[in-house]
Amino acid sequence: MTAVSTRKPDPGARLAPVSAGRKIKDRAVQALVYLAFALALIPLLSVLWTVVVNGAERLDPTFFQFSMNAVSGSDAGGGAYHAIIGTLEQVLITSLIAVPIAVLTAVYLVEYAGNGRLGKVISFTVDVMTGIPSIVAGLFVLALWLLTFGFDFSGLAGSLALTILMIPTVVRATEEMLKLVPNDLREASYALGVPRWRTICFVILPTAMTGIVTGVMLAVARVMGETAPLLLTIFFTKAINNDPFDGAQASLPTFIWEQAADPSQNSIDRAWTGALVLIGIIMLLNLVARLVARRKAPAGR
Numbered sequence: 001m002t003a004v005s006t007r008k009p010d011p012g013a014r015l016a017p018v019s020a021g022r023k024i025k026d027r028a029v030q031a032l033v034y035l036a037f038a039l040a041l042i043p044l045l046s047v048l049w050t051v052v053v054n055g056a057e058r059l060d061p062t063f064f065q066f067s068m069n070a071v072s073g074s075d076a077g078g079g080a081y082h083a084i085i086g087t088l089e090q091v092l093i094t095s096l097i098a099v100p101i102a103v104l105t106a107v108y109l110v111e112y113a114g115n116g117r118l119g120k121v122i123s124f125t126v127d128v129m130t131g132i133p134s135i136v137a138g139l140f141v142l143a144l145w146l147l148t149f150g151f152d153f154s155g156l157a158g159s160l161a162l163t164i165l166m167i168p169t170v171v172r173a174t175e176e177m178l179k180l181v182p183n184d185l186r187e188a189s190y191a192l193g194v195p196r197w198r199t200i201c202f203v204i205l206p207t208a209m210t211g212i213v214t215g216v217m218l219a220v221a222r223v224m225g226e227t228a229p230l231l232l233t234i235f236f237t238k239a240i241n242n243d244p245f246d247g248a249q250a251s252l253p254t255f256i257w258e259q260a261a262d263p264s265q266n267s268i269d270r271a272w273t274g275a276l277v278l279i280g281i282i283m284l285l286n287l288v289a290r291l292v293a294r295r296k297a298p299a300g301r
Contacts, residue, residue, distance in 0.1 A: 048279070055276030057269045063277075067250075068238035073262035080274050082240040083255035086155055087281070089244045090234070090251060091224050093159035094166055099216055102170035103205075109171075110178040111200055129168040137164040138229030146233070153235035155244025158251065161229035166219045173215020177208040213293035217286045224282055227253040252278045 063079040071078035105122065113119025141161040145151050181204050189199040205212070235248035236258060243249075252274050259271035 051272065051276050051279060054269070054272035056273075058273040059276065063270075063273055067240050068255075069240070071238070073259070073267040074264035076266050078266075078270065080252065080255050080270070080277065082238065083250040083252045083274065084277065084281075085240065085242060086234070086244070086249040086251040087224065087253075087278070089242075090155045090159045090162065090230075090249070091220060093156060093244060094162040094223055095216070095220060097159065098163045098166040098219070099170060102167045103174050103212065105167075106171050106174035106178060107200060107205075109175055111196070111204070126168045126171050129164065130172065132164065133228075134161075134165055134226050135228035135232070137161045138232035140164065141229070142232045152246075153233065153248045154246060155234055155241075155249040155251075157233035158230045158249070159244070161233050162223040162226060165226065165229070166223050169219035169222060170216055173218065174208070174212050177211035177215065178204060180211070181207050210290075210293045213289050217289050220285060221282045225253055225278065227257050230254050231257070252281075 062077060063081075064084070065081055066077070066079040067082035068078045068080075069082075105126070109119055109123060113122070138161045141157055141164075145157050145160060146153065151157065185203055185207060186199060189203050190196075194203075230251050230253055234251060234254065236254060237248040237250050241247055241249045256271045256274040256278070259267040259274065262268075
């Protein structure tokens with residue numbers, strides 16, 4: 001019989017030195033990664049700097065306190081209060097509709113569907129929805145909700161169009177986060193006799209919550225800047241409309257589009273400031289969502 005060595009490796013033994021060629025390759029690849037990151041930051045910082053410099057011209061209390069009612073494009077003054085209210089209400093309604101549907105869809109695909117036919121059909125449908133142009137979503141809501149059912153232009157109609165765009169993004173992000181949850185957590189929960197639905201609600205979803213929130217905020221950032229579907233569903237108004245279920249309602253994307261179409265300098269200044277406010281709202285929502293997700297995340301994550 002062959003003797004089996006019981007000698008343990010010496011923890012103090014030195015590893016073989018790394019060759020100079022491998023060090024050079026490692027440094028070269030590292031430099032290329034940093035260079036690619038810097039190149040990607042250039043257009044982002046350039047756009048952000050341009051928006052900040054031009055948008056600061058009209059960033060005053062008047063812009064947040066007044067609407068464009070009775071203010072022509074070439075006049076000074078006026079603000080985007082009506083558009084800010086409209087955007088917040090429309091995105092809130094969109095999130096309330098899209099997020100539960102998308103999260104439940106992702107849970108079904110990961111936890112229940114397996115290799116079943118229904119799961120494949122749903123997954124294919126989500127892939128198709130991901131590639132739908134935004135204006136097609138607006139046309140769909142225009143044809144179905146406004147022309148077929150006879151409803152009027154409203155913030156709700158715009159939210160329905162944005163929901164079509166938001167659902168596939170949240171589904172895919174949530175699906176990937178749920179797949180990253182270790183199976184050991186599921187098996188440990190099942191071994192304790194915990195039902196599947198409780199395991200999903202109290203183990204799997206909290207574990208993946210940070211990633212899910214990130215996916216939701218990416219979807220919110222996308223739909224908050226959409227203009228084409230809103231042009232077809234909420235129409236235009238310069239007055240304040242706090243009711244998203246009745247009548248035309250403004251939004252920041254349509255406000256920016258309307259002001260940028262006017263060649264007067266006052267309108268151009270309002271358009272830049274509207275873009276700056278839109279970026280600021282998106283950044284603020286991302287910050288709040290990350291803080292909430294961090295507080296709700298399980299300990300140790």
